[in-house]
Amino acid sequence: MALELRQQLKLAQKLVMTPQLRQAIKLLQLNRLDLSTALQAEIEQNPALEIETSAEDGQDEPSYSLSTTAEPDRTNAPETDFTPLLAASDALPDTNWEEYANNFDSNFSFSKETPPADAPSQFDFISEKPGLSAYLQWQLAHSELDEREWEIALYIVGNLNRYGFLETTLEDIIENTNCTFDEADYLLEVVQELDPPGIAARNVSESLKLQLERINMGKSLAAQIVTDHLNLLETRNYKMLSRLTGRKKSEIVEAINFITANLTPFPGLPYAEEATNYIVPDVYVEKIDGEYVIKLNDDDLPKLKVSSYYQDLLQATTPTTTKESKTYIADKVKSAEWFIRSIHQRQRTIYRVMESILRFQHDFFDNGPAALKPLILRDVAEDIGMHESTISRVTSNKYAHTPQGIIELKYFFSTAIPREGGDALAAESIKTRIRQMIQEEDKTKPLSDSAIAELLADRNIQLARRTVAKYREQMKIPPVKHRRQTN
Structure with a gap:
Protein backbone atom coordinates (compact mmCIF):
# COMPACT_ATOMS: atom_id res chain seq x y z
CA MET A 1 0.00 0.00 0.00
CA ALA A 2 1.56 3.24 -1.17
CA LEU A 3 1.65 6.37 0.96
CA GLU A 4 0.53 9.60 -0.65
CA LEU A 5 -0.34 13.19 0.23
CA ARG A 6 -3.77 14.53 -0.63
CA GLN A 7 -6.19 17.25 0.46
CA GLN A 8 -9.38 16.43 2.29
CA LEU A 9 -12.26 18.53 3.64
CA LYS A 10 -13.51 17.78 7.13
CA LEU A 11 -16.14 19.39 9.38
CA ALA A 12 -15.43 19.45 13.11
CA GLN A 13 -16.53 21.34 16.18
CA LYS A 14 -13.93 22.48 18.67
CA LEU A 15 -13.45 25.15 21.30
CA VAL A 16 -11.03 27.86 20.22
CA MET A 17 -9.33 29.91 22.95
CA THR A 18 -9.34 33.44 21.59
CA PRO A 19 -6.84 35.97 22.98
CA GLN A 20 -9.69 37.77 24.72
CA LEU A 21 -10.87 34.57 26.40
CA ARG A 22 -7.33 33.75 27.48
CA GLN A 23 -7.03 37.22 28.98
CA ALA A 24 -10.31 36.85 30.89
CA ILE A 25 -9.22 33.49 32.32
CA LYS A 26 -5.83 34.91 33.28
CA LEU A 27 -7.40 37.88 35.06
CA LEU A 28 -9.72 35.53 36.94
CA GLN A 29 -6.74 33.66 38.40
CA LEU A 30 -4.81 36.74 39.55
CA ASN A 31 -4.73 37.69 43.20
CA ARG A 32 -5.08 41.23 44.50
CA LEU A 33 -1.44 42.28 44.06
CA ASP A 34 -1.03 40.64 40.65
CA LEU A 35 -4.23 42.31 39.45
CA SER A 36 -2.83 45.74 40.27
CA THR A 37 0.31 44.92 38.26
CA ALA A 38 -1.76 43.63 35.33
CA LEU A 39 -3.85 46.83 35.28
CA GLN A 40 -0.78 49.03 35.11
CA ALA A 41 0.78 46.88 32.39
CA GLU A 42 -2.38 47.00 30.25
CA ILE A 43 -2.65 50.77 30.66
CA GLU A 44 0.94 51.15 29.45
CA GLN A 45 0.41 48.87 26.44
CA ASN A 46 -3.02 50.08 25.30
CA PRO A 47 -3.30 53.83 24.59
CA ALA A 48 -7.10 53.54 24.35
CA LEU A 49 -7.29 52.52 28.03
CA GLU A 50 -7.21 55.39 30.51
CA ILE A 51 -7.63 56.08 34.20
CA GLU A 52 -10.63 58.24 35.03
CA THR A 53 -9.60 60.92 37.48
CA SER A 54 -12.79 63.01 37.87
CA ALA A 55 -16.44 62.28 38.35
CA GLU A 56 -17.48 64.75 35.64
CA ASP A 57 -15.46 63.23 32.80
CA GLY A 58 -16.66 60.29 30.81
CA GLN A 59 -20.05 59.73 32.32
CA ASP A 60 -21.31 58.03 29.16
CA GLU A 61 -18.14 56.06 28.44
CA PRO A 62 -17.55 52.40 29.31
CA SER A 63 -15.82 52.39 32.67
CA TYR A 64 -14.96 50.03 35.47
CA SER A 65 -14.79 50.27 39.22
CA LEU A 66 -14.31 47.73 41.95
CA SER A 67 -15.93 48.16 45.32
CA THR A 68 -19.40 47.04 46.33
CA THR A 69 -21.25 46.00 49.42
CA ALA A 70 -24.28 44.56 47.67
CA GLU A 71 -24.65 42.14 44.80
CA PRO A 72 -25.67 44.09 41.68
CA ASP A 73 -28.91 43.23 39.97
CA ARG A 74 -27.95 40.94 37.10
CA THR A 75 -31.18 41.42 35.16
CA ASN A 76 -32.31 45.02 34.92
CA ALA A 77 -30.04 47.26 36.92
CA PRO A 78 -26.81 48.58 35.35
CA GLU A 79 -23.46 47.45 36.62
CA THR A 80 -22.57 49.04 39.92
CA ASP A 81 -19.38 51.02 40.34
CA PHE A 82 -16.96 49.24 42.61
CA THR A 83 -14.19 51.80 43.33
CA PRO A 84 -14.21 55.43 44.31
CA LEU A 85 -12.65 57.83 41.84
CA LEU A 86 -9.05 58.86 42.19
CA ALA A 87 -8.99 62.52 43.01
CA ALA A 88 -6.22 64.72 41.75
CA SER A 89 -5.70 65.93 45.30
CA ASP A 90 -4.56 62.44 46.29
CA ALA A 91 -1.17 63.09 44.73
CA LEU A 92 1.79 63.25 47.08
CA PRO A 93 2.92 66.75 48.01
CA ASP A 94 6.20 68.06 46.66
CA THR A 95 9.13 67.06 48.85
CA ASN A 96 11.84 69.51 49.73
CA TRP A 97 14.87 67.28 49.47
CA GLU A 98 17.10 70.00 50.88
CA GLU A 99 15.62 69.17 54.29
CA TYR A 100 16.95 65.62 54.00
CA ALA A 101 20.40 66.43 52.57
CA ASN A 102 23.15 64.31 54.06
CA ASN A 103 25.04 67.26 55.52
CA PHE A 104 27.52 66.86 58.32
CA ASP A 105 28.25 70.25 59.84
CA SER A 106 31.23 70.21 62.20
CA ASN A 107 29.71 73.13 64.12
CA PHE A 108 26.39 71.35 64.63
CA SER A 109 25.66 70.03 68.10
CA PHE A 110 22.53 68.41 69.49
CA SER A 111 23.18 70.29 72.70
CA LYS A 112 22.58 73.55 70.81
CA GLU A 113 19.84 72.50 68.44
CA THR A 114 17.37 69.64 68.82
CA PRO A 115 15.45 68.49 65.72
CA PRO A 116 11.68 68.04 65.97
CA ALA A 117 10.52 64.72 67.38
CA ASP A 118 8.63 63.86 64.18
CA ALA A 119 11.48 64.85 61.82
CA PRO A 120 12.42 62.02 59.45
CA SER A 121 15.78 60.40 60.00
CA GLN A 122 18.29 59.94 57.20
CA PHE A 123 18.18 56.23 58.03
CA ASP A 124 14.49 56.14 57.05
CA PHE A 125 15.57 56.29 53.42
CA ILE A 126 17.81 53.23 53.47
CA SER A 127 16.28 50.91 50.89
CA GLU A 128 18.00 47.65 51.80
CA LYS A 129 18.33 45.95 55.15
CA PRO A 130 21.92 44.82 55.84
CA GLY A 131 22.19 41.04 55.97
CA LEU A 132 24.40 38.64 57.87
CA SER A 133 27.34 38.97 55.47
CA ALA A 134 27.34 42.77 55.63
CA TYR A 135 27.04 42.69 59.42
CA LEU A 136 30.03 40.36 59.77
CA GLN A 137 32.13 42.36 57.29
CA TRP A 138 31.41 45.52 59.25
CA GLN A 139 32.77 43.83 62.38
CA LEU A 140 35.81 42.48 60.54
CA ALA A 141 36.59 45.99 59.32
CA HIS A 142 37.26 46.93 62.95
CA SER A 143 39.58 43.95 63.48
CA GLU A 144 43.32 44.26 63.12
CA LEU A 145 43.68 42.07 60.02
CA ASP A 146 46.20 42.50 57.25
CA GLU A 147 45.25 42.20 53.59
CA ARG A 148 46.00 38.46 53.47
CA GLU A 149 43.98 37.68 56.57
CA TRP A 150 41.13 39.90 55.33
CA GLU A 151 40.79 37.83 52.13
CA ILE A 152 40.66 34.55 54.07
CA ALA A 153 38.08 35.92 56.52
CA LEU A 154 35.91 37.17 53.64
CA TYR A 155 36.05 33.72 52.05
CA ILE A 156 34.81 32.18 55.30
CA VAL A 157 31.99 34.74 55.62
CA GLY A 158 31.01 34.15 52.00
CA ASN A 159 30.51 30.43 52.70
CA LEU A 160 27.98 30.87 55.50
CA ASN A 161 24.40 29.83 54.78
CA ARG A 162 21.24 31.62 55.91
CA TYR A 163 21.39 29.81 59.26
CA GLY A 164 24.92 31.06 59.96
CA PHE A 165 26.58 27.64 59.49
CA LEU A 166 29.84 27.17 57.60
CA GLU A 167 29.22 25.18 54.42
CA THR A 168 32.87 24.47 53.62
CA THR A 169 35.76 22.69 55.29
CA LEU A 170 39.17 23.84 56.42
CA GLU A 171 40.70 21.86 53.55
CA ASP A 172 38.59 23.81 51.03
CA ILE A 173 39.56 27.11 52.68
CA ILE A 174 43.24 26.18 52.45
CA GLU A 175 42.93 25.09 48.82
CA ASN A 176 40.97 28.11 47.59
CA THR A 177 42.89 30.79 49.50
CA ASN A 178 46.36 29.23 49.33
CA CYS A 179 46.84 29.57 53.07
CA THR A 180 48.22 27.26 55.74
CA PHE A 181 46.19 25.18 58.16
CA ASP A 182 47.14 27.46 61.06
CA GLU A 183 45.99 30.56 59.13
CA ALA A 184 42.65 29.00 58.19
CA ASP A 185 42.04 27.75 61.73
CA TYR A 186 42.97 31.14 63.22
CA LEU A 187 40.73 33.13 60.87
CA LEU A 188 37.83 30.73 61.50
CA GLU A 189 38.22 31.41 65.23
CA VAL A 190 38.24 35.14 64.50
CA VAL A 191 34.94 34.88 62.63
CA GLN A 192 33.44 32.65 65.33
CA GLU A 193 34.21 35.32 67.92
CA LEU A 194 32.03 37.85 66.07
CA ASP A 195 28.43 38.64 66.85
CA PRO A 196 25.97 36.85 66.88
CA PRO A 197 27.36 34.12 69.17
CA GLY A 198 27.57 30.69 67.54
CA ILE A 199 28.23 32.02 64.05
CA ALA A 200 30.39 30.05 61.55
CA ALA A 201 29.78 26.74 63.33
CA ARG A 202 29.69 23.51 61.32
CA ASN A 203 26.49 22.17 62.96
CA VAL A 204 23.93 22.87 65.67
CA SER A 205 25.98 21.16 68.35
CA GLU A 206 29.04 23.32 67.70
CA SER A 207 26.92 26.45 67.49
CA LEU A 208 25.38 25.84 70.90
CA LYS A 209 28.82 25.01 72.34
CA LEU A 210 30.24 28.31 71.00
CA GLN A 211 27.37 30.23 72.59
CA LEU A 212 28.02 28.59 75.96
CA GLU A 213 31.74 29.35 75.71
CA ARG A 214 30.89 33.00 75.08
CA ILE A 215 29.28 33.18 78.55
CA ASN A 216 32.04 31.12 80.26
CA MET A 217 30.00 27.91 80.41
CA GLY A 218 32.19 25.82 78.10
CA LYS A 219 32.70 23.13 80.75
CA SER A 220 29.22 23.11 82.22
CA LEU A 221 26.66 20.30 82.15
CA ALA A 222 24.79 22.17 79.42
CA ALA A 223 27.93 22.15 77.25
CA GLN A 224 28.35 18.41 77.83
CA ILE A 225 24.75 17.77 76.76
CA VAL A 226 24.90 19.83 73.54
CA THR A 227 28.29 18.35 72.61
CA ASP A 228 27.78 14.63 73.32
CA HIS A 229 24.04 14.04 73.73
CA LEU A 230 22.22 16.39 71.38
CA ASN A 231 19.92 13.59 70.15
CA LEU A 232 18.80 12.90 73.73
CA LEU A 233 18.24 16.62 74.21
CA GLU A 234 15.91 16.68 71.21
CA THR A 235 13.77 13.86 72.63
CA ARG A 236 14.12 15.11 76.24
CA ASN A 237 15.23 11.70 77.43
CA TYR A 238 16.02 12.74 80.99
CA LYS A 239 16.52 9.21 82.28
CA MET A 240 19.18 8.34 79.71
CA LEU A 241 20.88 11.74 80.11
CA SER A 242 21.06 11.24 83.86
CA ARG A 243 22.54 7.78 83.39
CA LEU A 244 25.19 8.87 80.85
CA THR A 245 26.25 12.06 82.63
CA GLY A 246 25.97 10.74 86.20
CA ARG A 247 24.02 13.81 87.26
CA LYS A 248 20.67 14.12 89.02
CA LYS A 249 17.50 14.52 87.04
CA SER A 250 16.87 17.95 88.55
CA GLU A 251 20.27 19.11 87.29
CA ILE A 252 19.52 17.73 83.83
CA VAL A 253 16.18 19.53 83.73
CA GLU A 254 17.78 22.81 84.84
CA ALA A 255 20.50 22.55 82.17
CA ILE A 256 18.00 21.77 79.40
CA ASN A 257 15.74 24.65 80.47
CA PHE A 258 18.72 26.99 80.30
CA ILE A 259 19.63 25.75 76.81
CA THR A 260 16.12 26.17 75.41
CA ALA A 261 15.59 29.57 77.04
CA ASN A 262 18.93 31.27 76.29
CA LEU A 263 20.50 29.64 73.22
CA THR A 264 19.49 29.59 69.58
CA PRO A 265 20.29 26.70 67.23
CA PHE A 266 20.37 28.96 64.14
CA PRO A 267 22.25 32.18 65.01
CA GLY A 268 22.20 33.60 61.47
CA LEU A 269 18.46 33.27 60.88
CA PRO A 270 17.50 36.69 62.37
CA TYR A 271 19.80 38.33 59.80
CA ALA A 272 18.47 36.44 56.79
CA GLU A 273 17.95 38.75 53.80
CA GLU A 274 14.39 37.73 53.02
CA ALA A 275 11.66 40.18 52.20
CA THR A 276 8.42 39.76 54.08
CA ASN A 277 5.51 39.00 51.78
CA TYR A 278 2.33 40.50 53.16
CA ILE A 279 -1.07 39.07 52.30
CA VAL A 280 -3.52 41.56 50.85
CA PRO A 281 -7.13 40.34 51.06
CA ASP A 282 -9.17 40.33 47.86
CA VAL A 283 -12.50 40.60 49.66
CA TYR A 284 -13.75 41.74 53.07
CA VAL A 285 -16.51 40.04 55.05
CA GLU A 286 -17.73 42.23 57.90
CA LYS A 287 -20.59 41.82 60.33
CA ILE A 288 -22.72 44.96 60.46
CA ASP A 289 -25.93 45.12 62.53
CA GLY A 290 -25.99 41.35 62.85
CA GLU A 291 -25.61 40.66 59.12
CA TYR A 292 -22.53 39.83 57.11
CA VAL A 293 -21.62 42.28 54.36
CA ILE A 294 -19.26 41.44 51.50
CA LYS A 295 -17.04 44.15 50.09
CA LEU A 296 -14.35 43.78 47.44
CA ASN A 297 -10.94 45.28 48.11
CA ASP A 298 -10.65 48.48 46.06
CA ASP A 299 -7.47 49.96 47.53
CA ASP A 300 -5.15 51.51 44.95
CA LEU A 301 -7.07 50.06 42.01
CA PRO A 302 -7.96 52.76 39.47
CA LYS A 303 -11.22 53.30 37.64
CA LEU A 304 -10.75 52.56 33.96
CA LYS A 305 -12.43 54.00 30.88
CA VAL A 306 -12.07 53.92 27.11
CA SER A 307 -10.28 57.02 25.81
CA SER A 308 -12.74 59.50 24.29
CA TYR A 309 -9.94 60.79 22.09
CA TYR A 310 -9.49 57.44 20.37
CA GLN A 311 -13.25 57.00 20.09
CA ASP A 312 -13.47 60.35 18.27
CA LEU A 313 -10.61 59.34 15.97
CA LEU A 314 -12.44 56.12 15.15
CA GLN A 315 -15.61 57.99 14.15
CA ALA A 316 -13.84 60.79 12.33
CA THR A 317 -13.59 60.65 8.53
CA THR A 318 -10.57 62.69 7.56
CA PRO A 319 -8.48 62.27 4.42
CA THR A 320 -5.31 61.86 6.46
CA THR A 321 -6.60 58.80 8.33
CA THR A 322 -5.47 55.63 6.60
CA LYS A 323 -7.18 52.25 6.68
CA GLU A 324 -4.34 50.78 8.71
CA SER A 325 -4.68 53.56 11.29
CA LYS A 326 -8.42 52.99 11.66
CA THR A 327 -7.86 49.25 12.02
CA TYR A 328 -5.24 49.86 14.71
CA ILE A 329 -7.49 52.28 16.63
CA ALA A 330 -10.48 49.94 16.35
CA ASP A 331 -8.44 47.03 17.72
CA LYS A 332 -7.18 49.08 20.66
CA VAL A 333 -10.65 50.41 21.51
CA LYS A 334 -12.15 46.93 21.28
CA SER A 335 -9.34 45.52 23.43
CA ALA A 336 -9.89 48.24 26.06
CA GLU A 337 -13.64 47.54 26.18
CA TRP A 338 -13.02 43.81 26.51
CA PHE A 339 -10.45 44.35 29.25
CA ILE A 340 -12.89 46.50 31.22
CA ARG A 341 -15.64 43.90 30.87
CA SER A 342 -13.22 41.12 31.87
CA ILE A 343 -12.19 42.96 35.03
CA HIS A 344 -15.81 43.70 35.87
CA GLN A 345 -16.80 40.08 35.32
CA ARG A 346 -13.89 38.94 37.48
CA GLN A 347 -15.02 41.06 40.39
CA ARG A 348 -18.63 39.94 40.06
CA THR A 349 -17.54 36.29 39.99
CA ILE A 350 -15.43 36.70 43.13
CA TYR A 351 -18.35 38.39 44.85
CA ARG A 352 -20.78 35.62 43.92
CA VAL A 353 -18.34 32.88 45.00
CA MET A 354 -17.75 34.60 48.34
CA GLU A 355 -21.50 35.03 48.77
CA SER A 356 -22.03 31.31 48.16
CA ILE A 357 -19.24 30.38 50.60
CA LEU A 358 -20.86 32.63 53.19
CA ARG A 359 -24.14 30.75 52.79
CA PHE A 360 -22.52 27.33 53.16
CA GLN A 361 -20.08 28.25 55.94
CA HIS A 362 -22.16 30.74 57.92
CA ASP A 363 -21.45 28.92 61.19
CA PHE A 364 -17.71 29.28 60.61
CA PHE A 365 -17.93 33.07 60.51
CA ASP A 366 -19.81 33.00 63.83
CA ASN A 367 -18.02 30.24 65.74
CA GLY A 368 -14.63 29.71 64.11
CA PRO A 369 -12.81 26.73 62.52
CA ALA A 370 -14.49 24.13 64.75
CA ALA A 371 -17.79 24.88 62.96
CA LEU A 372 -16.38 24.42 59.45
CA LYS A 373 -18.60 22.17 57.32
CA PRO A 374 -17.60 19.84 54.47
CA LEU A 375 -17.65 21.68 51.16
CA ILE A 376 -16.43 20.89 47.64
CA LEU A 377 -16.09 22.99 44.51
CA ARG A 378 -19.10 21.33 42.93
CA ASP A 379 -21.39 22.59 45.71
CA VAL A 380 -20.49 26.23 45.04
CA ALA A 381 -20.51 25.69 41.28
CA GLU A 382 -24.07 24.33 41.35
CA ASP A 383 -25.17 27.05 43.76
CA ILE A 384 -24.18 29.94 41.48
CA GLY A 385 -24.49 28.17 38.13
CA MET A 386 -20.82 28.09 37.11
CA HIS A 387 -18.29 25.42 36.17
CA GLU A 388 -16.04 23.84 38.80
CA SER A 389 -12.92 25.01 36.95
CA THR A 390 -14.14 28.60 37.27
CA ILE A 391 -14.61 28.19 41.02
CA SER A 392 -11.14 26.67 41.27
CA ARG A 393 -9.59 29.65 39.48
CA VAL A 394 -11.48 32.15 41.62
CA THR A 395 -10.43 30.56 44.90
CA SER A 396 -6.75 30.07 44.01
CA ASN A 397 -4.30 32.50 45.68
CA LYS A 398 -7.09 34.73 46.96
CA TYR A 399 -7.79 35.70 50.54
CA ALA A 400 -10.75 36.98 52.51
CA HIS A 401 -10.60 39.24 55.54
CA THR A 402 -13.16 37.74 57.94
CA PRO A 403 -14.03 38.10 61.63
CA GLN A 404 -11.96 34.91 62.10
CA GLY A 405 -8.87 36.43 60.44
CA ILE A 406 -7.40 36.54 56.93
CA ILE A 407 -8.18 33.19 55.33
CA GLU A 408 -7.46 31.74 51.91
CA LEU A 409 -10.62 30.91 49.98
CA LYS A 410 -9.37 27.36 49.42
CA TYR A 411 -9.52 26.89 53.20
CA PHE A 412 -13.31 26.80 53.12
CA PHE A 413 -13.26 23.66 50.97
CA SER A 414 -12.62 20.49 52.94
CA THR A 415 -13.32 16.80 52.59
CA ALA A 416 -16.06 15.20 54.70
Missing part, protein backbone atom coordinates in the same frame (compact mmCIF):
# COMPACT_ATOMS: atom_id res chain seq x y z
CA ILE A 417 -15.32 12.84 57.60
CA PRO A 418 -18.48 10.75 58.21
CA ARG A 419 -19.89 10.19 61.68
CA GLU A 420 -22.31 7.55 62.86
CA GLY A 421 -25.57 9.11 63.93
CA GLY A 422 -24.42 12.66 63.19
CA ASP A 423 -23.56 15.11 60.46
CA ALA A 424 -20.25 14.75 58.66
CA LEU A 425 -17.39 16.98 59.79
CA ALA A 426 -14.80 18.80 57.72
CA ALA A 427 -11.20 17.70 57.97
CA GLU A 428 -10.15 21.22 59.01
CA SER A 429 -12.70 21.12 61.82
CA ILE A 430 -11.18 17.90 63.14
CA LYS A 431 -7.69 19.40 62.91
CA THR A 432 -8.89 22.27 65.05
CA ARG A 433 -10.19 19.83 67.67
CA ILE A 434 -6.87 17.95 67.68
CA ARG A 435 -4.94 21.20 68.09
CA GLN A 436 -7.19 22.21 70.99
CA MET A 437 -6.66 18.84 72.69
CA ILE A 438 -2.90 19.20 72.46
CA GLN A 439 -3.00 22.77 73.76
CA GLU A 440 -5.03 21.66 76.80
CA GLU A 441 -3.05 18.47 77.53
CA ASP A 442 -0.93 17.86 80.61
CA LYS A 443 2.57 18.81 79.46
CA THR A 444 4.13 16.23 81.78
CA LYS A 445 1.93 13.50 80.25
CA PRO A 446 1.17 14.58 76.68
CA LEU A 447 -1.37 12.77 74.56
CA SER A 448 -0.16 10.19 72.09
CA ASP A 449 -1.75 9.80 68.66
CA SER A 450 -3.61 6.71 69.89
CA ALA A 451 -4.94 8.59 72.92
CA ILE A 452 -6.15 11.42 70.68
CA ALA A 453 -7.89 8.90 68.42
CA GLU A 454 -9.64 7.41 71.46
CA LEU A 455 -10.78 10.85 72.68
CA LEU A 456 -12.16 11.61 69.21
CA ALA A 457 -13.96 8.24 69.21
CA ASP A 458 -15.66 9.25 72.48
CA ARG A 459 -17.03 12.24 70.56
CA ASN A 460 -18.32 9.97 67.78
CA ILE A 461 -15.44 10.83 65.42
CA GLN A 462 -13.80 7.65 64.12
CA LEU A 463 -10.21 8.27 63.01
CA ALA A 464 -7.31 5.89 62.70
CA ARG A 465 -4.10 6.60 64.58
CA ARG A 466 -2.25 7.10 61.28
CA THR A 467 -4.80 9.73 60.24
CA VAL A 468 -4.33 11.57 63.54
CA ALA A 469 -0.56 11.49 63.01
CA LYS A 470 -0.97 12.83 59.46
CA TYR A 471 -3.17 15.72 60.65
CA ARG A 472 -0.72 16.49 63.47
CA GLU A 473 2.21 16.61 61.04
CA GLN A 474 0.25 18.87 58.68
CA MET A 475 -0.26 21.29 61.57
CA LYS A 476 3.52 21.08 62.34
CA ILE A 477 2.90 19.77 65.87
CA PRO A 478 5.80 17.64 67.19
CA PRO A 479 5.19 14.07 68.42
CA VAL A 480 4.59 13.18 72.04
CA LYS A 481 8.26 12.59 72.91
CA HIS A 482 9.15 16.15 71.86
CA ARG A 483 6.22 17.71 73.73
CA ARG A 484 6.90 16.08 77.07
CA GLN A 485 8.04 18.42 79.84
CA THR A 486 9.10 17.73 83.43
CA ASN A 487 8.56 19.79 86.53
